[in-house]
Amino acid sequence: MSAPVTVPGLDQAPTAHPKLLAWVREVAELTRPDRVVWCDGSEGEWRRITDELVDKQVLVRLRQKPNSFWARTDPSDVARVEERTFICSADEADAGPTNNWMAPAEMKQVMTELYDGSMRGRTMYVVPFCMGPLTAEQPMFGVELTDSPYVVASMRIMTRMGADVLDRMGADASFVPCLHSVGAPLAPGQDDVAWPCSDTKYISHFPDSREIWSYGSGYGGNSLLGKKCFSLRIASVMGRDEGWLAEHMLILKLTGPSGQVKYVAAAFPSACGKTNLAMLEPTIPGWKVETLGDDIAWMRFGADGRLYAVNPEFGLFGVAPGTDWKTNPNAMRTLAKGNSVFTNVAMTDDGDVWWEGMGEPPAHLTDWKGRDWTPDSDEPSSHPNSRFCTPIEQCPILADEYADPRGVPIDAILFGGRRKTTIPLVTEARDWTHGVYLGATLSSETTAAAAGKVGVVRRDPMAMLPFIGYNAGDYFAHWIGMAKAGDAAKLPRIFYVNWFRRGDDGRFLWPGFGENARVLKWVVERIEGTAAAVETPIGRVPAPGSLDVEGLDLTAEDLALALRVDADEWRAEVPQVVEWFERFGDKLPSVLWAELDGLKARLDAA
Numbered sequence: 001m002s003a004p005v006t007v008p009g010l011d012q013a014p015t016a017h018p019k020l021l022a023w024v025r026e027v028a029e030l031t032r033p034d035r036v037v038w039c040d041g042s043e044g045e046w047r048r049i050t051d052e053l054v055d056k057q058v059l060v061r062l063r064q065k066p067n068s069f070w071a072r073t074d075p076s077d078v079a080r081v082e083e084r085t086f087i088c089s090a091d092e093a094d095a096g097p098t099n100n101w102m103a104p105a106e107m108k109q110v111m112t113e114l115y116d117g118s119m120r121g122r123t124m125y126v127v128p129f130c131m132g133p134l135t136a137e138q139p140m141f142g143v144e145l146t147d148s149p150y151v152v153a154s155m156r157i158m159t160r161m162g163a164d165v166l167d168r169m170g171a172d173a174s175f176v177p178c179l180h181s182v183g184a185p186l187a188p189g190q191d192d193v194a195w196p197c198s199d200t201k202y203i204s205h206f207p208d209s210r211e212i213w214s215y216g217s218g219y220g221g222n223s224l225l226g227k228k229c230f231s232l233r234i235a236s237v238m239g240r241d242e243g244w245l246a247e248h249m250l251i252l253k254l255t256g257p258s259g260q261v262k263y264v265a266a267a268f269p270s271a272c273g274k275t276n277l278a279m280l281e282p283t284i285p286g287w288k289v290e291t292l293g294d295d296i297a298w299m300r301f302g303a304d305g306r307l308y309a310v311n312p313e314f315g316l317f318g319v320a321p322g323t324d325w326k327t328n329p330n331a332m333r334t335l336a337k338g339n340s341v342f343t344n345v346a347m348t349d350d351g352d353v354w355w356e357g358m359g360e361p362p363a364h365l366t367d368w369k370g371r372d373w374t375p376d377s378d379e380p381s382s383h384p385n386s387r388f389c390t391p392i393e394q395c396p397i398l399a400d401e402y403a404d405p406r407g408v409p410i411d412a413i414l415f416g417g418r419r420k421t422t423i424p425l426v427t428e429a430r431d432w433t434h435g436v437y438l439g440a441t442l443s444s445e446t447t448a449a450a451a452g453k454v455g456v457v458r459r460d461p462m463a464m465l466p467f468i469g470y471n472a473g474d475y476f477a478h479w480i481g482m483a484k485a486g487d488a489a490k491l492p493r494i495f496y497v498n499w500f501r502r503g504d505d506g507r508f509l510w511p512g513f514g515e516n517a518r519v520l521k522w523v524v525e526r527i528e529g530t531a532a533a534v535e536t537p538i539g540r541v542p543a544p545g546s547l548d549v550e551g552l553d554l555t556a557e558d559l560a561l562a563l564r565v566d567a568d569e570w571r572a573e574v575p576q577v578v579e580w581f582e583r584f585g586d587k588l589p590s591v592l593w594a595e596l597d598g599l600k601a602r603l604d605a606a
């Protein structure tokens with residue numbers, strides 16, 4: 001046991017919450033920071049922290065965007081580390097076959113040794129935050145203790161953070177304790193590096209006690225603990241226990257030409273198009289999209305039996321490359337307002353940001369590793385997982401309902417992945433169970449959003465593979481069971497989309513982006529019963545002529561290829577699904593095996 005210590009700031013707590021006070025003291029005594037700062041989320045605090053980061057050359061102030069900054073990480077610390085992410089449930093079976101597991105006591109012992117003195121020479125910030133509106137009946141509080149001022153600045157953008165939260169917490173609200181250290185203590189007089197981190201990394205979750213311990217990485221998904229760690233991994237466990245869903249989904253509001261409004265949630269794996277769809281500018285006249293969320297949806301049934309979704313986040317943490325005035329003008333408008341942090345993109349000579357996909361590159365840039373870059377350089381100027389972090393309230397098409405703690409009633413759920421072959425542009429599930437089957441067997445090619453090989457097809461159920469905080473077999477059963485909790489007639493309809501199918505020559509068959517509004521239109525017309533579909537072994541696809549392609553520059557052949565259901569390709573998929581399902585043993589709901597049997601029978605008859 002460490003003796004009680006005096007740490008400047010530790011006792012200046014603007015709260016009387018005994019549990020919070022005790023925990024902050026305990027962590028300070030373990031990690032030994034030079035001082036403790038209780039964050040109030042104010043403008044002045046933001047200025048102090050960003051000024052200090054600019055002084056230390058961790059951030060560069062952008063001259064072309066107001067109150068915005070350029071950050072470069074250590075080249076080794078650029079993405080989520082799934083290999084180092086752990087679900088430490090008391091019972092190993094509760095983590096299931098898709099998660100890394102270690103016993104909670106063992107993990108705590110390992111990490112306590114790592115945290116011992118890990119904040120020496122640094123400031124420990126206390127960041128009180130709330131996921132979802134503070135006006136919710138039961139606000140979802142978290143407190144992150146971190147030795148990274150970059151994390152504090154980013155948390156202020158991504159969450160509702162600061163004094164209001166602490167006030168609302170009072171003296172007894174429960175909160176999720178989130179401990180984060182970059183794992184790079186400084187000896188007296190030792191110079192700091194621009195991006196401290198450690199080769200040893202652990203992103204650990206304790207679902208039984210609802211705690212998060214993160215060590216060694218400063219990168220977004222590993223360090224902004226309100227996001228993937230709390231709002232998906234821990235919240236999915238809360239949802240299992242309390243009868244709701246925490247999902248990796250965007251939320252959008254779609255208004256059609258006759259004024260009809262539909263709310264759509266869509267789950268695509270990381271770097272597979274959520275932010276783009278959430279901010280879509282429809283190419284078809286009379287249709288309008290408004291944004292509610294671009295990454296996470298918490299969904300629960302309302303008293304009226306409908307499924308309501310809330311976006312727990314306060315900012316956008318979007319993939320930079322590919323974002324441009326043509327593909328996502330609303331993101332560009334959001335960023336133009338400033339107040340943003342850009343990480344691992346390139347900087348122009350006049351102090352703006354640049355990344356691949358923005359059109360003609362300038363003659364000279366500073367690349368994400370800080371080197372001179374010209375169009376002749378061998379490597380891209382920006383890391384493929386470089387990100388913008390920007391306030392969602394700056395989004396010019398943010399829907400009014402965003403701030404409503406009741407959320408919006410979801411009419412359709414889309415599942416989607418990145419597949420070069422096999423998966424058609426859009427398929428409608430026959431019913432809820434079939435929809436859950438489509439989600440449970442979702443597959444996608446891996447992207448740069450996680451460390452590891454890119455382009456490998458893997459199953460990514462509901463786009464939640466790296467984010468389900470418990471046994472995925474139980475998670476499927478939870479999804480199936482949701483049908484009973486709600487009003488069956490009012491359940492969202494489920495669809496499966498793929499914007500990424502390619503021709504033999506490697507080009508995308510479907511133009512995507514704003515043109516995806518045409519698929520949304522078909523979805524709405526299916527719900528309203530006005531669009532035709534054909535039954536296929538895998539589900540319902542648009543009948544010829546039912547997908548609006550008027551004015552679209554797309555050959556009939558490419559459209560047919562994008563929509564095609566090829567029985568041979570699907571027969572090849574079946575053994576992969578069998579192998580996938582077998583991993584869950586008797587945890588897999590038998591209705592999913594029955595769905596697979598049905599598919600096999602239909603393919604045999606095809």
Ligand SMILES: Nc1nc2c(ncn2[C@@H]2O[C@H](COP(=O)(O)OP(=O)(O)OP(=O)(O)O)[C@@H](O)[C@H]2O)c(=O)[nH]1
Nearest residue numbers: 270271272273274275276319321322449499512513
């Ligand atoms: N071809 C094609 N590419 C797309 C489409 N939508 C998005 N992309 C590209 O896919 C990449 C990722 O898109 P995002 O919208 O940022 O993906 P995301 O799902 O929000 O990613 P995370 O923030 O990691 O969860 C970007 O490079 C986009 O340009 C589309 O409809 N067609």
Ligand SMILES: O=C([O-])CC(=O)C(=O)O
Nearest residue numbers: 080220221222228270449
């Ligand atoms: O979590 C992150 O670091 C970024 C992100 O949104 C994802 O990878 O899905």
Ligand SMILES: [Mn+2]
Nearest residue numbers: 274275318319
């Ligand atoms: Mn995104």
